[in-house]
Amino acid sequence: MIWNAFLLAIREIRRNLMRSILTMLGIIIGVAAVITMVTLGNGATAKVTAEISSLGSNLLMVRPGQRMGPGRDSSGAKSFSLEDAEAIRNGVASIVAVAPTASASVTAVFGNDNWSTTITGTNNDYFQTGNWSFAEGRQFSETELKSGKPVCVIGKTISKELFNNEDALGEKIRLGSFSCEVVGLLQSKGQSMMGSDQDDTIIMPIKTVQRRLTGNQDVRMIRISVKPDIDTDVVNRAITMLLRDRRHLSDNEKSDFSVMDTQEITNTLTGTTRVMTMLLGAVAAVSLIVGGIGIMNIMLVSVTERTREIGIRMAIGALEREVLWQFLVEAIVLSSLGGIIGIILALSASYFGSMLMGVPLIIDYAIVTLAFVFSAMVGVVFGYFPARNAARLNPIDALRHE
Amino acid sequence: MSSTNATEPALIEFSEVIKTYGKGTSEFQALKGVNFVIHEGEFVAIMGPSGSGKSTVMNTLGCLDTPTAGHYLFQGVHVESLNRDQRALLRRNYLGFVFQGFNLLARTTAIENVELPLLYRGMKRHERQTAARKALQLVGLEEWENHSPGELSGGQQQRVAIARALVTNPKVLLADEPTGNLDTARSQEIMELLSRLNRDLNITILMVTHEAEMAAYANRLIHFVDGLVEQDAYQEPKS
Ligand SMILES: Nc1ncnc2c1ncn2[C@@H]1O[C@H](COP(=O)(O)OP(=O)(O)OP(=O)(O)O)[C@@H](O)[C@H]1O
Ligand SMILES: [Mg+2]
Numbered sequence: 001m002i003w004n005a006f007l008l009a010i011r012e013i014r015r016n017l018m019r020s021i022l023t024m025l026g027i028i029i030g031v032a033a034v035i036t037m038v039t040l041g042n043g044a045t046a047k048v049t050a051e052i053s054s055l056g057s058n059l060l061m062v063r064p065g066q067r068m069g070p071g072r073d074s075s076g077a078k079s080f081s082l083e084d085a086e087a088i089r090n091g092v093a094s095i096v097a098v099a100p101t102a103s104a105s106v107t108a109v110f111g112n113d114n115w116s117t118t119i120t121g122t123n124n125d126y127f128q129t130g131n132w133s134f135a136e137g138r139q140f141s142e143t144e145l146k147s148g149k150p151v152c153v154i155g156k157t158i159s160k161e162l163f164n165n166e167d168a169l170g171e172k173i174r175l176g177s178f179s180c181e182v183v184g185l186l187q188s189k190g191q192s193m194m195g196s197d198q199d200d201t202i203i204m205p206i207k208t209v210q211r212r213l214t215g216n217q218d219v220r221m222i223r224i225s226v227k228p229d230i231d232t233d234v235v236n237r238a239i240t241m242l243l244r245d246r247r248h249l250s251d252n253e254k255s256d257f258s259v260m261d262t263q264e265i266t267n268t269l270t271g272t273t274r275v276m277t278m279l280l281g282a283v284a285a286v287s288l289i290v291g292g293i294g295i296m297n298i299m300l301v302s303v304t305e306r307t308r309e310i311g312i313r314m315a316i317g318a319l320e321r322e323v324l325w326q327f328l329v330e331a332i333v334l335s336s337l338g339g340i341i342g343i344i345l346a347l348s349a350s351y352f353g354s355m356l357m358g359v360p361l362i363i364d365y366a367i368v369t370l371a372f373v374f375s376a377m378v379g380v381v382f383g384y385f386p387a388r389n390a391a392r393l394n395p396i397d398a399l400r401h402e
Numbered sequence: 403m404s405s406t407n408a409t410e411p412a413l414i415e416f417s418e419v420i421k422t423y424g425k426g427t428s429e430f431q432a433l434k435g436v437n438f439v440i441h442e443g444e445f446v447a448i449m450g451p452s453g454s455g456k457s458t459v460m461n462t463l464g465c466l467d468t469p470t471a472g473h474y475l476f477q478g479v480h481v482e483s484l485n486r487d488q489r490a491l492l493r494r495n496y497l498g499f500v501f502q503g504f505n506l507l508a509r510t511t512a513i514e515n516v517e518l519p520l521l522y523r524g525m526k527r528h529e530r531q532t533a534a535r536k537a538l539q540l541v542g543l544e545e546w547e548n549h550s551p552g553e554l555s556g557g558q559q560q561r562v563a564i565a566r567a568l569v570t571n572p573k574v575l576l577a578d579e580p581t582g583n584l585d586t587a588r589s590q591e592i593m594e595l596l597s598r599l600n601r602d603l604n605i606t607i608l609m610v611t612h613e614a615e616m617a618a619y620a621n622r623l624i625h626f627v628d629g630l631v632e633q634d635a636y637q638e639p640k641s
């Protein structure tokens with residue numbers, strides 16, 4: 001009987017090809033829209049999260065002044081010193097790395113090539129706080145750090161611009177009045193969230209930078225890595241207290257420095273992308289509902305014609321349940337076919353979309369299932385119930401239906 | 403009732419069948435106590451003025467509608483006490499119905515229309531097509547099996563409808579004004595077909611018609627007036 005119903009349903013689909021295609025189209029569009037939007041949204045979220053984690057996990061950044069962002073403090077707040085960094089290292093619990101930094105813009109020269117870049121003076125903790133790993137070479141030695149030797153670790157972009165990606169270890173880069181020897185090459189990290197090239201960097205012992213480039217003892221930023229699974233808020237408060245004390249601020253004075261927590265940035269950004277994903281999902285859900293209404297419309301419009309047909313079928317001896325099975329199978333076949341086409345369409349759209357947007361392809365099977373089930377349900381409900389009402393009539397009343 | 407042959411088993415028996423349409427003030431009695439007995443092999447023409455209840459009788463006979471009161475016996479079985487499915491099976495296995503308005507499935511070829519009742523009987527594809535072709539041959543439409551109703555003339559459509567009613571080898575063929583939409587030449591073709599079926603295949607036929615010319619093909623004439631049988635007589639059929 002099921003096979004018979006299947007046969008009848010296929011005939012019916014073929015006979016009403018246009019209506020069948022329109023019905024499926026509603027499902028296809030709805031399913032494809034929902035899955036594509038959610039998949040791309042998830043991909044964007046994942047990308048943002050990955051970028052944030054490349055910034056360094058559980059990272060606190062302490063800067064003089066209250067202004068956030070890459071610009072320097074405009075308040076003229078006092079800089080930090082290397083002693084401040086030592087005090088934090090010794091006085092605050094649960095931290096694993098403290099990297100004071102001082103930076104300067106320079107033009108680096110090697111042979112006939114020159115390149116404008118930023119020099120960061122710091123210590124070996126810097127590599128840990130920034131999640132940097134070495135492609136070649138080594139970190140700074142204890143003596144190089146202590147005495148401010150002219151040695152440097154370079155990023156991928158420097159290697160490319162000055163050395164054509166050839167072996168740079170042991171070579172000397174000219175930086176204005178002095179040269180420094182390349183002792184290490186960093187693994188590439190690519191673009192930062194803000195779109196700047198993170199690999200366009202030269203790192204040196206902070207004492208070298210202070211002595212030869214900035215000409216002062218200032219520390220412009222202290223990067224601090226907190227142990228994993230430790231609440232950064234607690235560490236943040238401890239650092240703030242310690243620094244306020246060292247800067248002799250009384251209780252009613254505002255801090256003249258700021259502590260930025262990457263965890264906060266992570267939360268804000270993932271929160272934003274999550275909202276975006278939900279918004280896209282909502283838009284897609286609307287299209288799914290519109291698709292559903294389309295199906296409903298087509299099904300209801302065809303009810304008059306179908307009622308007469310049901311009358312004919314019953315007049316020639318079809319049982320009520322045979323008619324119902326036929327319509328149920330037809331609705332199931334149409335909606336699942338539409339659903340499957342929609343899923344295929346969504347997956348290819350997601351694949352190309354994620355490639356185009358440069359985000360990872362993350363397929364949420366729960367959404368795929370949900371979209372499919374919803375569309376199938378709409379198809380079945382609106383395909384089946386009008387037919388059920390018709391099949392309950394006396395054959396003669398179904399035949400007389402106008 | 404006129405001469406009934408007691409040696410033949412009663413195929414159909416109507417006794418005091420009443421059909422009421424509507425409720426309350428708009429209530430209307432279309433059949434007011436109809437009695438007749440039909441025997442196997444008869445070709446019955448039903449005539450009567452418009453509104454006299456002819457179609458109502460046919461629909462009741464065809465189990466498309468249920469009587470309000472009275473008894474309808476089919477081969478001794480009380481049809482009025484059957485449930486929906488049992489009535490559907492009665493239609494499927496014993497009855498063929500030809501409507502005045504053809505009632506073919508649109509956008510469906512002649513052969514598929516004729517096959518339809520066999521599909522519900524669960525017949526195999528090959529047997530189904532053979533039977534459908536044979537039925538179409540019987541009505542002279544073997545050349546037209548792949549045409550849909552929209553591509554056929556009224557007479558051809560009516561013949562497809564007859565083929566559909568015949569394909570299951572029904573015991574009884576019920577035809578409500580089968581020639582109502584056709585010109586005289588086509589009507590005569592249909593009538594000759596029906597009387598051939600009656601004669602050669604021994605199919606019992608009940609047919610409603612307005613035209614005495616068509617009724618002349620039958621061997622019995624029942625006249626309805628105002629929801630009642632007014633006259634019921636055997637006659638020599640034209641052939
Ligand atoms: N569904 C219905 N609801 C209400 N009244 C009906 C219905 N069907 C038929 N009638 C009434 O029952 C009476 C008998 O109708 P029926 O169709 O049996 O007449 P008929 O003899 O076939 O007429 P005609 O020759 O015009 O086809 C008519 O007065 C008609 O108005
Ligand atoms: Mg009538």
